[in-house]
Amino acid sequence: MKGSLNSQFGFLDFDTGFGSGLCDTSLDAEIGVRGSRSQLMGAWRGHSSARGGGTGAGAAPYTAVMSSIADLRKSYERAELDESASHSDPLAQFDQWLKEAISAQVPEPNAMTLATVGSDLRPSTRVVLIKGYDTQGIVWYTNFESRKGQELAANPFAALQFHWVELERVVRIEGQVEKVSDSEADAYFASRPLDSRIGAWASPQSQVISGRGVLVANAAKYAAQFLLNPPRPPHWGGYRLRPDNWQFWQGRKSRLHDRLQYRLEGGSGGAWLRQRLAP
Ligand SMILES: Cc1cc2nc3c(=O)[nH]c(=O)nc-3n(C[C@H](O)[C@H](O)[C@H](O)COP(=O)(O)O)c2cc1C
Numbered sequence: 510m511k512g513s514l515n516s517q518f519g520f521l522d523f524d525t526g527f528g529s530g531l532c533d534t535s536l537d538a539e540i541g542v543r544g545s546r547s548q549l550m551g552a553w554r555g556h557s558s559a560r561g562g563g564t565g566a567g568a569a570p571y572t573a574v575m576s577s578i579a580d581l582r583k584s585y586e587r588a589e590l591d592e593s594a595s596h597s598d599p600l601a602q603f604d605q606w607l608k609e610a611i612s613a614q615v616p617e618p619n620a621m622t623l624a625t626v627g628s629d630l631r632p633s634t635r636v637v638l639i640k641g642y643d644t645q646g647i648v649w650y651t652n653f654e655s656r657k658g659q660e661l662a663a664n665p666f667a668a669l670q671f672h673w674v675e676l677e678r679v680v681r682i683e684g685q686v687e688k689v690s691d692s693e694a695d696a697y698f699a700s701r702p703l704d705s706r707i708g709a710w711a712s713p714q715s716q717v718i719s720g721r722g723v724l725v726a727n728a729a730k731y732a733a734q735f736l737l738n739p740p741r742p743p744h745w746g747g748y749r750l751r752p753d754n755w756q757f758w759q760g761r762k763s764r765l766h767d768r769l770q771y772r773l774e775g776g777s778g779g780a781w782l783r784q785r786l787a788p
Contacts, residue, residue: 585677585760590767592783599755599771599781600644603680606757607642610673623649624668627660640697646749647682648689650697652714654744661686667750677760682752689747698741706739707732751777756786764788 596602610618617638624634633656641648647669652658661667669682688694698706711727718724731739753773760766766788771781 584762585766586762587677588759589761590757590759590769592769592785595757595769595783597781597783599752599757599783600642602757602769602771603642603682603755606673606676606678606680607639607671610671610676610678613673613676615673615675618671618673620671621647621649622670622672623657624670625657625660626664626666627656628663633657633660640747646684646751648693648747648749650694650745650747652709652712652745653688654716655714657715658744661748669750679756679758681754681756681758682750683754684750684752686748686750689749691746694746695741697747698745703737703739704728706741707735709745710735710739710742753777758788761788 596605607618619639620636621639622634623637624632626632635657637649637651637657639647640650653662665686667684667686669680671678671680673679698709701709707728710731711724755771757769757771758766759768768786768788770784770786772784773779774782
């Protein structure tokens with residue numbers, strides 16, 4: 510079916526060739542109109558076909574996006590996550606999924622969202638790159654004086670999340686965070702490209718700066734000072750999150766997703782209890 514949505518804000522063509530499944534049907538009734546994926550994405554980029562009484566650029570495309578964004582959804586049908594086919598050890602499950610994300614060539618499979626909560630009890634998130642994982646935990650590197658660094662100093666509990674969109678998978682990991690040893694951080698720092706090592710000196714991460722020139726000037730200054738061998742800055746190093754809770758989410762059809770949680774029972778050295786959570 511083809512049709513159009515003509516509102517005070519513009520004129521957006523649509524057809525019904527987008528999405529399928531139980532939830533789609535119920536939301537059709539609720540929303541009343543559905544856009545094709547390409548048209549929705551066009552609207553998303555601010556290039557919807559605004560014409561005929563619309564205001565063109567400015568408010569019109571944006572409002573068209575707002576009326577259609579609630580209609581963006583997909584049916585997850587790629588895979589399953591079953592108790593009988595999953596590992597009893599969450600680290601082994603994570604290892605398998607991360608390797609599958611890497612071989613599937615999803616964009617930035619090593620990028621994870623890190624959530625922290627400081628002494629003001631306000632959660633904050635940002636993306637960091639995983640740099641190691643083993644039975645001890647999950648490691649990333651950053652500036653200890655950044656917002657995340659300050660929040661972890663006040664409250665060492667954190668959460669990590671990977672979202673591998675193309676695989677319809679999410680991994681969530683919670684636990685307590687500690688700094689990695691100086692020798693471990695030194696070894697990793699030495700392995701970084703030179704511009705990244707200079708960058709660790711040049712960027713007062715999370716602080717307000719007067720302009721980009723500050724970074725450029727700092728980089729030039731430290732490059733001249735350290736030449737080819739910048740040492741690891743004292744304010745820069747690694748954190749390791751020791752998981753006590755893992756969750757693996759696999760999207761399934763009709764919003765009946767698979768979720769397996771692994772909870773550490775009996776503290777460190779205890780056993781993992783695997784349970785299914787309702788989606
Ligand atoms: C894909 C990606 C990877 C990133 N990796 C890191 C990282 O490993 N370490 C880091 O400190 N910041 C990394 N960043 C920048 C952070 O997301 C963030 O801007 C920065 O750490 C400051 O966060 P904060 O002010 O909340 O502490 C990355 C950003 C992106 C988009």
